[in-house]
Amino acid sequence: MKNFIYNNSTIIIFGKDSEQKVGFETKKYGKKVLLHYGGGSIKRSGLYDKVINSLKKEEIDVIELSGVKPNPRLSLVREGIKLVKENNIDFILAVGGGSVIDSAKAISIGAMYDKDVWDFFDKGVEIKAALPIGVVLTLPAAGSETSHSCVITNEDGWYKRSAASILERPKFAIMNPELTYTLPNYQTACGATDMIAHVMERYFTNEKNVEYTDQLCEATIRVIMDSVKICLNDNHNYASRANLMWAGTNAHSGILGTGRIEDWASHGIEHELSGIYDITHGAGLAIIFPAWMKYVYKHDLERFARFANTVFGIKINNDLHETSLQGIKRLEDFFAEIGLPTKLSEVNISTDKFEEMAIKATKNHKIGNFVKLGKEDVINILNLAK
Amino acid sequence: MKNFIYNNSTIIIFGKDSEQKVGFETKKYGKKVLLHYGGGSIKRSGLYDKVINSLKKEEIDVIELSGVKPNPRLSLVREGIKLVKENNIDFILAVGGGSVIDSAKAISIGAMYDKDVWDFFDKGVEIKAALPIGVVLTLPAAGSETSHSCVITNEDGWYKRSAASILERPKFAIMNPELTYTLPNYQTACGATDMIAHVMERYFTNEKNVEYTDQLCEATIRVIMDSVKICLNDNHNYASRANLMWAGTNAHSGILGTGRIEDWASHGIEHELSGIYDITHGAGLAIIFPAWMKYVYKHDLERFARFANTVFGIKINNDLHETSLQGIKRLEDFFAEIGLPTKLSEVNISTDKFEEMAIKATKNHKIGNFVKLGKEDVINILNLAK
Numbered sequence: 172m173k174n175f176i177y178n179n180s181t182i183i184i185f186g187k188d189s190e191q192k193v194g195f196e197t198k199k200y201g202k203k204v205l206l207h208y209g210g211g212s213i214k215r216s217g218l219y220d221k222v223i224n225s226l227k228k229e230e231i232d233v234i235e236l237s238g239v240k241p242n243p244r245l246s247l248v249r250e251g252i253k254l255v256k257e258n259n260i261d262f263i264l265a266v267g268g269g270s271v272i273d274s275a276k277a278i279s280i281g282a283m284y285d286k287d288v289w290d291f292f293d294k295g296v297e298i299k300a301a302l303p304i305g306v307v308l309t310l311p312a313a314g315s316e317t318s319h320s321c322v323i324t325n326e327d328g329w330y331k332r333s334a335a336s337i338l339e340r341p342k343f344a345i346m347n348p349e350l351t352y353t354l355p356n357y358q359t360a361c362g363a364t365d366m367i368a369h370v371m372e373r374y375f376t377n378e379k380n381v382e383y384t385d386q387l388c389e390a391t392i393r394v395i396m397d398s399v400k401i402c403l404n405d406n407h408n409y410a411s412r413a414n415l416m417w418a419g420t421n422a423h424s425g426i427l428g429t430g431r432i433e434d435w436a437s438h439g440i441e442h443e444l445s446g447i448y449d450i451t452h453g454a455g456l457a458i459i460f461p462a463w464m465k466y467v468y469k470h471d472l473e474r475f476a477r478f479a480n481t482v483f484g485i486k487i488n489n490d491l492h493e494t495s496l497q498g499i500k501r502l503e504d505f506f507a508e509i510g511l512p513t514k515l516s517e518v519n520i521s522t523d524k525f526e527e528m529a530i531k532a533t534k535n536h537k538i539g540n541f542v543k544l545g546k547e548d549v550i551n552i553l554n555l556a557k
Numbered sequence: 558m559k560n561f562i563y564n565n566s567t568i569i570i571f572g573k574d575s576e577q578k579v580g581f582e583t584k585k586y587g588k589k590v591l592l593h594y595g596g597g598s599i600k601r602s603g604l605y606d607k608v609i610n611s612l613k614k615e616e617i618d619v620i621e622l623s624g625v626k627p628n629p630r631l632s633l634v635r636e637g638i639k640l641v642k643e644n645n646i647d648f649i650l651a652v653g654g655g656s657v658i659d660s661a662k663a664i665s666i667g668a669m670y671d672k673d674v675w676d677f678f679d680k681g682v683e684i685k686a687a688l689p690i691g692v693v694l695t696l697p698a699a700g701s702e703t704s705h706s707c708v709i710t711n712e713d714g715w716y717k718r719s720a721a722s723i724l725e726r727p728k729f730a731i732m733n734p735e736l737t738y739t740l741p742n743y744q745t746a747c748g749a750t751d752m753i754a755h756v757m758e759r760y761f762t763n764e765k766n767v768e769y770t771d772q773l774c775e776a777t778i779r780v781i782m783d784s785v786k787i788c789l790n791d792n793h794n795y796a797s798r799a800n801l802m803w804a805g806t807n808a809h810s811g812i813l814g815t816g817r818i819e820d821w822a823s824h825g826i827e828h829e830l831s832g833i834y835d836i837t838h839g840a841g842l843a844i845i846f847p848a849w850m851k852y853v854y855k856h857d858l859e860r861f862a863r864f865a866n867t868v869f870g871i872k873i874n875n876d877l878h879e880t881s882l883q884g885i886k887r888l889e890d891f892f893a894e895i896g897l898p899t900k901l902s903e904v905n906i907s908t909d910k911f912e913e914m915a916i917k918a919t920k921n922h923k924i925g926n927f928v929k930l931g932k933e934d935v936i937n938i939l940n941l942a943k
Contacts, residue, residue, distance in 0.1 A: 172796060174574075175569070175572060176568065177571070178566070179565070180564070180565075180566035181564075182563075182564040183561070183563040183815075185563070187560060189560065348558075380796030380799065381800075382780055382783070382784070382796075382800050383780045383784075383803055384803075386776035386777075386779065386780055387773060389776070390772035390773055390776045393772065394772055398768070409766070410766030410768075414766070414768050417558075417815065429569075429571070430799065
């Protein structure tokens with residue numbers, strides 16, 4: 172087990188009607204709030220009114236910035252930073268899913284920086300300050316509600332890049348599973364896939380002596396898989412919505428990666444995919460992750476066989492190759508079962524930009540830690556996904 | 558799943574040589590520190606010198622209070638409060654296991670209160686302030702290094718009582734598994750039993766829709782059991798010491814209880830036992846928990862059969878009674894295997910004070926939530942443990 176430092180101070184306020192506490196929680200940190208959200212869905216659902224009323228009740232000034240899109244854009248982040256600076260805003264409230272939260276995080280670090288916010292994403296400039304942010308979560312997926320990182324897409328070249336700092340952890344995350352009842356099944360499935368990917372990025376490690384987090388990872392994946400299948404057939408199943416939501420937070424809170432060296436190659440490759448083609452991140456992961464697994468599984472057959480066994484109950488036989496491949500196949504079958512594509516052809520992506528994506532993904536260095544991947548490796552993985 | 562609020566902000570600094578960071582971490586919170594510890598073991602091991610040197614390097618003033626005993630005493634807590642108030646101490650550093658940390662927590666809340674500290678334990682007075690504390694952990698067991706509660710024994714009547722507040726969570730916990738190499742096997746085994754009990758107090762709940770935390774609980778118990786067996790045979794096994802230590806923290810961090818109603822009857826009964834007879838808490842739990850299980854298992858056969866299956870791999874057959882009892886038997890066998898008593902007679906405790914303990918345990922109200930227990934129930938459980 173590697174040495175580690177773990178600190179996750181986000182206050183989780185979980186359960187029915189929890190969104191009614193948003194004003195009370197917000198006023199602990201600020202009096203003038205940037206309310207950041209996507210589009211009309213929170214207005215249609217009535218959540219927008221509830222949030223506004225709760226903030227007004229606490230006499231909090233609200234300035235709005237809506238329009239966050241999936242794969243959130245740098246241009247809107249810059250607009251938000253300008254708004255915050257011009258209006259002396261002291262708190263950012265993200266109401267939405269990972270895209271909204273990530274956009275809010277980028278604004279929060281950009282607002283405390285006197286140069287261009289993209290420096291944090293492209294040049295790796297150290298983040299030294301951030302405005303506090305809070306979250307009302309509507310889409311369980313990205314785990315951004317307690318994570319210490321965010322991912323932003325720069326439309327100038329369609330680069331999708333991340334920036335991390337413990338300063339990005341939200342002060343609070345309000346999580347009411349009922350708010351996810353109205354999600355389209357495709358979004359629920361993409362969300363679950365993102366969660367599973369977050370666990371797998373940590374699970375596939377070369378560190379051998381991490382039995383505790385191994386078992387926590389396996390439990391988390393199993394529960395996400397079982398819960399999402401129930402949610403897709405019974406949208407208003409509170410228990411499964413709740414288990415899925417809470418597992419999704421823990422999938423990316425950082426605790427599952429303690430003592431491990433994490434991988435993140437699949438996310439790196441997928442970021443090029445969704446950066447260029449603007450497909451949903453979870454769908455991209457359902458395509459890339461199995462391809463990555465097929466490409467690297469021989470590196471540690473025991474780990475892949477264990478994955479097959481503990482996640483899918485596949486009996487480990489003498490041929491670890493076969494057990495490993497059965498596990499990967501079952502994962503693909505699962506993604507297909509919940510309605511996601513598992514091949515690039517299913518989302519009409521041809522081989523045209525494989526080279527471009529591979530070059531961009533490996534621009535600064537090889538990616539991944541379980542197996543280090545260069546440009547040719549990425550092209551090979553994309554070919555396995557076509 | 559019940560609504561919940563979860564917030565654990567303790568910074569975990571985990572791994573080899575982590576104790577060398579104690580001065581650096583401490584100076585973030587205070588300049589004049591009460592160094593609180595037990596007896597000679599940290600001096601013999603060299604840890605005392607390392608801590609002192611690290612604090613001195615940061616020019617931190619140190620006032621010492623040693624002498625914490627297992628089942629930490631109110632008299633020493635009062636002495637510590639006096640020291641803190643008289644010397645304007647601004648931080649308490651606990652170097653030790655759960656007893657030392659609990660004693661430090663009690664001092665930290667008493668130091669910010671102008672009446673008697675026992676009010677928090679006996680009268681349930683609300684805790685409104687606490688001095689910050691930090692931890693260097695030497696005995697993985699109580700989980701007090703991130704928990705929000707402490708347990709103190711009042712020698713006047715030998716009452717063992719707890720007090721809880723989020724303000725009690727330590728600011729940081731330094732955890733080096735190597736510091737546990739020199740623990741006697743009995744202490745290691747008692748510690749593991751305390752951890753398992755912390756999980757079981759949460760696992761046995763009437764809340765049905767908590768699949769995620771159910772599986773996290775089961776994983777945590779399995780890893781504790783497997784790890785401690787290795788540690789007892791190979792004291793210097795870093796991986797197992799590390800897995801045990803980290804699982805023990807998570808066993809009582811609060812995360813495993815999220816969304817659940819916890820039980821805590823077995824702890825309540827055991828506190829009377831160790832309060833009166835001064836036996837090690839973990840040993841008391843190895844005796845009381847199986848007896849409690851035998852007394853209540855019929856209340857939810859499915860849960861007890863599931864426990865037998867997921868923790869011990871016992872096949873669930875049609876007779877859930879039999880499966881449940883097999884699971885309890887295996888737990889008793891496990892405690893015996895790691896060298897702990899499972900009957901009161903093994904620690905020379907007779908039936909003499911069963912009534913006294915039962916009256917004290919149920920003094921203010923029935924105990925437990927899985928099954929509510931009154932005085933007669935406690936006597937019945939003690940009889941099952943004799």
